[in-house]
Amino acid sequence: MYAARRFSGAPVKVTVIDRRNFHLFQPLLYQVATGGLSPGDIAAPIRTTLRRQKNAEVLLGTVTDLKPDAKLVVVDNTREIAYDSLIVATGATHSYFGRPEWEKFAPGLKTLEDATEIRRRLLFAFEAAEREASPELRREWLTFVIVGGGPTGVELAGAIGEVANQTLRDEFRHINPEESRIILLDASPRILSTYPEELSAQAVNQLIGLNVRTRTGLRVTNIDERGVTYLNNGDEEHIAARSVFWAAGVQASPMGKLLYDRTGAKLDRAGRVVVQPNLSIEGFPEIFVIGDLAAVVSEGKPVPGVAPAAMQMGRFAADEIRRRVQGQAEPGTFRYMDKGSLAVIGRAHAVADFGSVRLSGLIAWLAWLFIHLMYLVGFQNRILVFVQWAFHYFTFSRGARIIVGPGALP
Amino acid sequence: MYAARRFSGAPVKVTVIDRRNFHLFQPLLYQVATGGLSPGDIAAPIRTTLRRQKNAEVLLGTVTDLKPDAKLVVVDNTREIAYDSLIVATGATHSYFGRPEWEKFAPGLKTLEDATEIRRRLLFAFEAAEREASPELRREWLTFVIVGGGPTGVELAGAIGEVANQTLRDEFRHINPEESRIILLDASPRILSTYPEELSAQAVNQLIGLNVRTRTGLRVTNIDERGVTYLNNGDEEHIAARSVFWAAGVQASPMGKLLYDRTGAKLDRAGRVVVQPNLSIEGFPEIFVIGDLAAVVSEGKPVPGVAPAAMQMGRFAADEIRRRVQGQAEPGTFRYMDKGSLAVIGRAHAVADFGSVRLSGLIAWLAWLFIHLMYLVGFQNRILVFVQWAFHYFTFSRGARIIVGPGALP
Numbered sequence: 001m002y003a004a005r006r007f008s009g010a011p012v013k014v015t016v017i018d019r020r021n022f023h024l025f026q027p028l029l030y031q032v033a034t035g036g037l038s039p040g041d042i043a044a045p046i047r048t049t050l051r052r053q054k055n056a057e058v059l060l061g062t063v064t065d066l067k068p069d070a071k072l073v074v075v076d077n078t079r080e081i082a083y084d085s086l087i088v089a090t091g092a093t094h095s096y097f098g099r100p101e102w103e104k105f106a107p108g109l110k111t112l113e114d115a116t117e118i119r120r121r122l123l124f125a126f127e128a129a130e131r132e133a134s135p136e137l138r139r140e141w142l143t144f145v146i147v148g149g150g151p152t153g154v155e156l157a158g159a160i161g162e163v164a165n166q167t168l169r170d171e172f173r174h175i176n177p178e179e180s181r182i183i184l185l186d187a188s189p190r191i192l193s194t195y196p197e198e199l200s201a202q203a204v205n206q207l208i209g210l211n212v213r214t215r216t217g218l219r220v221t222n223i224d225e226r227g228v229t230y231l232n233n234g235d236e237e238h239i240a241a242r243s244v245f246w247a248a249g250v251q252a253s254p255m256g257k258l259l260y261d262r263t264g265a266k267l268d269r270a271g272r273v274v275v276q277p278n279l280s281i282e283g284f285p286e287i288f289v290i291g292d293l294a295a296v297v298s299e300g301k302p303v304p305g306v307a308p309a310a311m312q313m314g315r316f317a318a319d320e321i322r323r324r325v326q327g328q329a330e331p332g333t334f335r336y337m338d339k340g341s342l343a344v345i346g347r348a349h350a351v352a353d354f355g356s357v358r359l360s361g362l363i364a365w366l367a368w369l370f371i372h373l374m375y376l377v378g379f380q381n382r383i384l385v386f387v388q389w390a391f392h393y394f395t396f397s398r399g400a401r402i403i404v405g406p407g408a409l410p
Numbered sequence: 411m412y413a414a415r416r417f418s419g420a421p422v423k424v425t426v427i428d429r430r431n432f433h434l435f436q437p438l439l440y441q442v443a444t445g446g447l448s449p450g451d452i453a454a455p456i457r458t459t460l461r462r463q464k465n466a467e468v469l470l471g472t473v474t475d476l477k478p479d480a481k482l483v484v485v486d487n488t489r490e491i492a493y494d495s496l497i498v499a500t501g502a503t504h505s506y507f508g509r510p511e512w513e514k515f516a517p518g519l520k521t522l523e524d525a526t527e528i529r530r531r532l533l534f535a536f537e538a539a540e541r542e543a544s545p546e547l548r549r550e551w552l553t554f555v556i557v558g559g560g561p562t563g564v565e566l567a568g569a570i571g572e573v574a575n576q577t578l579r580d581e582f583r584h585i586n587p588e589e590s591r592i593i594l595l596d597a598s599p600r601i602l603s604t605y606p607e608e609l610s611a612q613a614v615n616q617l618i619g620l621n622v623r624t625r626t627g628l629r630v631t632n633i634d635e636r637g638v639t640y641l642n643n644g645d646e647e648h649i650a651a652r653s654v655f656w657a658a659g660v661q662a663s664p665m666g667k668l669l670y671d672r673t674g675a676k677l678d679r680a681g682r683v684v685v686q687p688n689l690s691i692e693g694f695p696e697i698f699v700i701g702d703l704a705a706v707v708s709e710g711k712p713v714p715g716v717a718p719a720a721m722q723m724g725r726f727a728a729d730e731i732r733r734r735v736q737g738q739a740e741p742g743t744f745r746y747m748d749k750g751s752l753a754v755i756g757r758a759h760a761v762a763d764f765g766s767v768r769l770s771g772l773i774a775w776l777a778w779l780f781i782h783l784m785y786l787v788g789f790q791n792r793i794l795v796f797v798q799w800a801f802h803y804f805t806f807s808r809g810a811r812i813i814v815g816p817g818a819l820p
Contacts, residue, residue, distance in 0.1 A: 020812075020813065021533060021534075021537060021811070021812065021813045022811070022812045022813070035450075038448035038449065038450040038451065038810070039448065039810075039812060039814060040445075040448040040810030040811075040812055041448065043812045045581075045811045045812070047578075047581040047582070048581065048811070051580050051581050052580070057583040057584075058540075058581075059540075059541065060534075060537040060540075060541065061541065079541070112812070112814050113814060116814075123431060124431075124470075127431060127470040130468075130469075130470075131469065131470065131471065131489070168457075170461050170462070171455075171457040171458065171461050171468075172457070173467040174467075383797055384794065384797060384798065387793055387794060387797055388794065400448070400449075400450030401431070401432070401450075401455045401458070402430075402431065402432045402449060402450055402453045402455070402522070403430065403431045403432070404449060404522050404523060404526075
């Protein structure tokens with residue numbers, strides 16, 4: 001989206017090809033997964049965003065092949081689209097570290113469908129516990145395990161803590177949602193391992209306030225419908241839980257493999273495409289790879305897979321192409337501008353790392369609030385999200401607490 | 411919900427059993443189906459509504475059997491719930507007049523899943539037309555047929571007209587959404603046949619303003635993936651259309667048949683339970699049937715299957731039980747208070763029949779707006795819906811234009 005918009009007014013023709021008709025604001029997916037926002041609140045139709053950009057058109061479809069020598073993209077196996085320059089930004093998906101069978105028991109959080117599925121399981125777990133006579137099974141239903149202590153896992157765990165301790169308070173007659181066990185597992189020695197150590201420690205404390213327990217240095221060895229098994233210092237342990245959510249591994253979209261097959265581009269261990277300093281593929285200066293799909297080094301450090309980096313790459317790649325169209329053939333060098341990192345932990349708590357400035361608690365949360373509202377695409381969405389957050393802040397209620405989708409009927 | 415809440419403070423114990431965890435505000439389903447509102451905006455969690463009513467509890471589950479002699483309700487085949495009094499309010503579902511195979515090609519509009527499926531098909535049709543090279547197939551994708559000219563059909567057709575003529579304007583490069591053909595079919599001689607004739611005529615005119623054509627007196631004989639076939643004065647005609655939506659027939663929920671099997675209660679042709687003047691079943695004074703599932707006569711006239719009637723019946727049945735608990739055994743007689751009917755036709759148009767007062771156009775729409783906001787359950791929902799409507803009114807945009815769900819990926 002940022003690349004496409006950067007071409008506004010340029011003497012080029014832009015075609016945006018996407019499998020989905022909307023642009024998803026992924027950083028707020030965990031709020032959909034916990035009933036705080038509706039899917040439509042964090043998704044903006046691509047057509048609306050590009051409506052006034054007359055040199056852009058949108059094509060709903062799946063790219064099924066590439067023919068780089070003929071400069072063609074194949075859509076839905078049938079249609080060929082010719083290009084002069086190609087920007088590939090298909091992102092990343094979950095990785096279950098070679099155990100794809102775990103996905104069924106531990107859904108991840110990458111798409112709107114993932115988010116409504118997690119919401120369904122989360123809300124249903126309390127309903128099932130309320131109906132359950134056996135204290136043991138009730139405890140299993142009220143145990144929630146989040147695998148992965150990065151920002152997504154921390155945000156999801158914090159929001160689940162809020163749901164259990166605040167949103168659902170007084171709503172049940174046979175269970176007490178505040179007795180839920182919410183456990184955040186991580187393989188690293190500490191959660192938020194890319195943050196400074198002091199902020200990791202503060203995050204752990206803020207999570208304890210929401211009744212979330214953190215367990216680190218563990219290696220998950222099995223997940224099934226009854227819970228999670230892991231190795232703790234060589235000892236096998238088991239948590240009996242009916243709800244397990246996955247926020248651990250990420251791998252590049254299958255587009256990386258396709259680029260490898262068609263152009264010989266190098267891939268890194270996570271399947272990401274290793275690009276030139278100007279984000280193009282070696283030997284194919286007209287093909288750029290950006291966002292989570294690209295393995296990029298900026299000033300000697302790998303660029304993290306976060307939204308601001310993807311946005312910067314999008315603008316950079318568009319500028320490269322614009323300069324080339326104007327006859328300036330010298331390739332540039334992408335430089336990542338790290339504006340800092342933020343992870344939110346429930347209502348009014350967060351940790352923020354702006355390099356020299358490190359914040360935690362309410363002030364970090366206010367910074368998070370401001371930045372996320374600014375980046376939400378579309379004027380209406382911003383108002384809607386703000387109204388819901390304001391309401392949520394003062395009442396602890398959540399407006400989108402509905403169990404829908406396939407299997408929604410018990 | 412209205413019956414359960416009427417028991418507030420009474421010396422009784424109330425159990426609300428529902429398959430879904432939310433109460434759905436059905437009159438606004440068509441706005442979800444056309445991207446104006448999100449599912450969460452028109453659904454309020456039942457637990458939240460009854461949170462402070464200490465004598466009430468909520469059980470998520472499906473009633474699979476009744477044992478009226480033992481006064482037991484069977485939930486999910488396994489669990490028996492004892493009752494002193496039972497209120498059955500399971501409503502109605504679609505009827506395809508003995509042609510259930512049509513449902514696949516012409517989804518109806520009763521549940522949130524129905525609404526997101528209609529939204530998916532509606533939005534996808536424009537995307538498919540944009541991709542289509544053949545003018546003939548493009549025309550099929552841009553033809554929308556709504557079967558049934560009651561309030562639901564009229565409201566859905568009007569909203570689709572708005573989407574095609576206003577919301578999507580300027581968003582496509584190869585098609586013009588304003589060239590869509592939107593056709594409302596009805597078997598009766600006129601649409602909105604329960605309204606006064608002058609209002610039906612005004613509705614037809616208001617629909618023409620949204621580019622919706624009305625065809626009446628037709629009998630649908632077939633629906634498949636390529637369109638609708640119908641008899642027009644004995645001649646068979648066909649409309650080639652890729653999107654057909656069903657707003658025609660309604661039948662009682664399968665609970666009617668179960669009540670017939672277990673209590674011998676009489677059913678009418680639509681499968682509704684014929685009840686006594688106090689809404690109880692003959693021979694079972696402790697079982698009440700209310701809402702769309704009940705065939706009720708009030709002052710010589712059948713009570714229509716509308717939300718205000720169901721709400722009045724809920725309060726009446728609860729009052730009957732409360733009086734009985736207090737030792738007053740004389741059964742009452744339900745009287746329906748008709749407060750009028752309203753059907754909305756796009757932005758700023760509606761028809762309203764308040765008996766002596768008949769309105770159309772903007773003033774009817776304002777009445778509709780006010781009444782529907784008042785009845786929307788839950789304070790937050792009202793604000794959210796109002797913000798979205800205000801935004802929608804001034805910009806014609808729709809905030810929830812996302813294609814999601816099974817089969818969402820093309």
